[in-house]
Amino acid sequence: MRKHRRVPSAVPLVLGVALALSPAGCGGGGAERTGGSAAAGATATGAPGEPARGGTVTVVVGHDVRTFIDWFAVSTIDLEMTGQVFRPLAEHDAATDELVPALAESWSLEDGGRVIEFTLRDDAAWEDGTPVTSRDVAFTHRMQTDAEVDWVRRGDKRRIARVETPDDRTARFVLDAPYVDGLYDAALGFIYPAHLLEGMSPAELAGSEFAKRPVGCGPFRLSQRQTDIGLEFTASDTYYGGRSHLDRLVVRVNADPKTRAILFEQGDVDLLRMAGTEEFDRMAGDERFRGFEVPYRTFLYVTWNVEQPELAEARVRRALAMALDRERMRGLVLKGHGALCDGPVAPGSWAYVAGLPVPAFDPDAASALLDEAGWKDGDADGVREKDGRPLSFTLAFAGRGGVFQDTATLIRTQLESIGVEVKAQRREPAVFFDELDEGRFHAVLLNETQADKVDLAAYGHSREIGGGTNTARWFHPEFDRACDEAGRAATREQALPRWRRAQEVMAEGQPYTFLYYRPRMHLVSARVRGVEIGPRGLFANVSDWWISLEERRR
Amino acid sequence: MRGGPRLIAGALLVGILVLSGAVGPLLLAPAARGEIGAQSLEPPSRSHLLGTDNLGMDVLERLLLGARTSLLVACLAVLGATLIGASAGLGAGLLGGLADTAVMRTVDYASAFPQVMLVIFLSTLWGEGSVPVVVAIIAATTWMSTARLVRAEVLSLRETELLAAAVASGASRLRAALAHLLPNVMGVVIVAATLRVGNAILLETSLGFLGLGLPEETPTWGRMILDGWRQLRSAWWIATFPGIAITLATVGFNLLGDGLGDAQRIRRRRG
């Protein structure tokens, strides 16, 4: 049986709290660290007592961590667990849409923003004692941009010309030209130890022992793992942010979502990621648990293929959008959770514009608009025609969840009521994506997770048509122009009016009808104190989590 | 139970199942299918004898609709498997030599895969399944035992006087073979086929349980158990009753098959 750790004397605790709270010095675009602190955590839950050292929190996830190297990672679980052990230069806080210092304690912009100079902390070190230096940053950048490594987000780094390392604590990112997201792109990605990984080929790296048993510099280190069964992280005493209160973080693997929910409800695990609506509603009100709902990350939307004759006219697409009562759909499909989505730019983003000219729910106006466009039901069979061709098409989707099926069914019935015949069909992903890429579809229902940057151009820019991300194959010269200008702008103030115009144009053109945000709902056992789960991620303040002595198990 | 009672019991059970599957849903009071969310997850009660599922649909109704689908698929699959297997077995037994070896090696080869794995593998090749596809897949994985059986029967009958007499009386070898072998082989084949229906039901429902096979909208017992498993804590009835139905169906067909087998053995002994 594990012995209880005795609550340490106040001094190291206070020091730890002080470190956590200290605002990191910053220039240019940096911001104060706003992470939750231990003291704040204790009072936030209303629980008495100070954070106590020790204890184990158990999480259950759907599959094992496949790699700890984020250049090869594809799933959120991989990234979340990697984040326990590794740190980036700076982290993105989606709530404030600002960067928060991590391995870099400060940064400054030079040459009108063309050069970003990061100053690394001097107290960050790898588990083997080697300090984290700019050599690690340069190495990481090389790997992130390597063609053979082929990182998913490699494209985000393409406007960085090179990384200079004048001394151990300084890393200078030289951009091709200053642009709004330069800072974000430079700081993107976890930093890896050059002294341990340099010299290995990408293939070797992917299959390396390091990828399975990493050596990191984060709040935790991986102490044990059993493939497909679980992982054990123990608190790192050398973490620059101060030793976390918890002793251990145990991750259990179970592939079945319902079993995970049962394990949580029975108290075998303390954290349930991505709970379903039914479980969340049932358990969030229970005093044994706390529920967190993170909005604005993943949204559902319809893509209209504007190259199809039936959907070529913007007013037809607007009419179709007008026939959808999105609020009602959200109530039925998401049981009232989540929020309506009007575009790919989320409310938390700096480029968010409220009040876009998105078609409002108005089935009569929709009918009128279709009549105006020449689509009428001449033969009274319930389906409109024009020039002998019926307004009929397939709405395809590949996602396996009930949300897709239910949404598609609701779209079908609502469009039916204004005389549009829709066939809602689930397709095999392979077939689905082939058809999507080649434009052999009419309408599809897709899921997208918000990027931290404004990636509006990806949706509607003409250069992304045909195998790219502009799946609607929509072209609007004003949209292209606005996006190009925004991309070249050096500051947010300059870019904002362009993004606003681009969003307005897209809302009018309706190549996509955005539906709603699917919330991420997480449940935590109330015995774990200090947990703050928000847009910064599930484990954003894991170092501050604690469990009181009485509530510990082992 | 022996002999007669088994046959009757089996026939009765199967008859009830087939009937309820065919006619049942029509006789039920129109249970309001309802919007998503209405009356969902209700335990067995007077109005919903077996409860409702998460979409508000009456479990009994879904069960009966599923009976239709599952029984249809299973019977068709067994029919297909029997046809394939019998032809292969006949060919192997009659032709002998190279053909025989070829067929038997294929049978061995195909039997080397666990049936369930093969079924899963084949169904993902076809993506969204439909009744013909699922029937074909199950038939393709279960014909082997029939082939072996038929071949064994043919081999044992080949040497008897029946065939020799037929040939001697001038009929062509093939016609003689078919005319005289078939009736004798038939009996064994029918019994075996009946006993195989249970296995076919099991395969089809396993597919449904894994989320493969027939599409989501088609009601099938396997899919119901999958849905029920998801709700095991809150709604035990959704998973329980389909399983009972599957068991009853399999028991029914097994009883029927055993009964037929007994009857046939008695008939054979009498000559």
Added chain:
Amino acid sequence: MLAWSARRLAGAVVLVVLVALGSALVAQLVPGDARDLLAEGTRRGASARAPDPAASPWRWLAGAARGDLGQSLKYRQPVAALIAERIPRTLALTVSGVAIQLLVGLGAGLVLAARRGKWYDGPLSSTLYVLDAVPAFWLGIMLILVFAVQLGWLPISGTTGDPFAERTLFEELAERARHLVLPALTLGLGGAAVIARFLRNSLLDALSSGFVLAARAEGIPERRVVLRSAFRASLLPLITIFGLSFPGLLGGAVIVERVFGWPGIGDLAADAVFSRDVPVIMGTNLMFAVLVVAGNLVADALYAAADPRIRLGRSER
């Protein structure tokens, strides 16, 4: 004997090779590849790129002979390593399942044969009959419902609780055993019924045979008569049945592993099929073929060792 075994062995190897080739060829037909499934519902442009699947089946086979089964598209790890990791777990499950199958099956069969006419003969027979008809995955779910969810005596899924908790050897074994109970029962009970019924019939036949009657006449106690003479007579066919049910056992493991969240070979194989992870599909198929063929070989060898007639001559089974 030697010639016979050599022939059987050669035949087995050929079979395995054919199976491997066949599955390799069919696997090439699998539509789409792993990266599409990684993207699932999302926009293609951001999806991960996966390396191309194995080239020709021949090259793969040559590699397989060396022990190199390629790289998993989904896990980016050597297939052989993935399989090796999981075999012990599936073995633990199947061995336990077989143990239950034999214990319950042989036990019930013996009881039914030796104690005919007792009051429990009928109900026991019927229970076995029904047990044979019950679908395995449903049985597993029902066991979970009763013993794990409602009564809470046994765990719901997985091989162990907290994998890293400090436990004594005894505690660790107990924990593992607790998790094994329901899956092993699910796997074994169905097959137990078959064995029980078969054993009962064959024992009854043997018990009424001449030489047993003679043994009885000599005054040898009933129990010895049953256990020694009659039992030995049933051994051969029992082995055959066992060998033939091997593929079924593996297939059953697939379903049981899924129901109980057991991270074994069956789970890997099924998951690979769903994710179109072609190298893993081929690797696991090969594994299954090897296991089945090996099982048959062992059964045949045991059979031949017991029955001298087999060793000489007959080329057909």
